Amino acid sequence: MSGRGLLGWPTWVGVVVEDLGSQRRFWGQLLGEPDSDAGPDYVQFDMGDGRRFELIERSKEPEYDRVRFQVGFEVDDIHKVRDELIKRGVEPITEIVADANTPWAYFRDPEGNVFEIKQRTSSTAS
Template identity: 30%
Template sequence: MEVTGLGWLGTRTPHDVALADFYGKVLGLPLVFQEPGFWVFRLPDGRDVEVFAPDYPGKEHFTTGPVAGFAVRDLAAAVEELKAAGIELVGEPGPTWQHFRGPDGNIYELCT
């Protein structure tokens, strides 16, 4: 597996509005998408940082704090390496990501 950098960061939190305000107003990240309970901010390298309200659907498996996404060159091959290593895959894969539980019990992601 070849990790090329940090590819994504997502946080599901009961402090969603405060965190979104922090990312936008304090860190100065541009807001590129918003809907109730969900914000997407863009980093200078084009990667995304996302904030989820506790009741935002589809991210219920984000229970361990911020979820870091590791960018990889070949997602399908990297997922197969996780499987071969006995790593638990979490949730349904997306077109450009796969969540997994690390040995520390936290949720992580591989992404393109």
């Protein structure tokens, strides 16, 4: 935590796109080649200093149908931060998911925008 609030500055920003292939080419021309962290429905660009820009293909799942962007925050203790967010009335979308050894969870703000918290790992700590 930054000392200013429960969450610090975002470590990544994601934009939801309709056509991942064409957007990957467009942003690749502007930002350089995406790094190796890519999946069938997303690609990330390493912006340096632990920051990432992510393109996310639009989900067909109803709970994410309004999502146009996503902001992600790394936290030191995902369980503690998740509990505190819920205590403050923030709506959780998922439980904590252990994916690729890096736990994460999604939440929704009062207007329905999705944001993510992700456990900080020793390789992402600055």
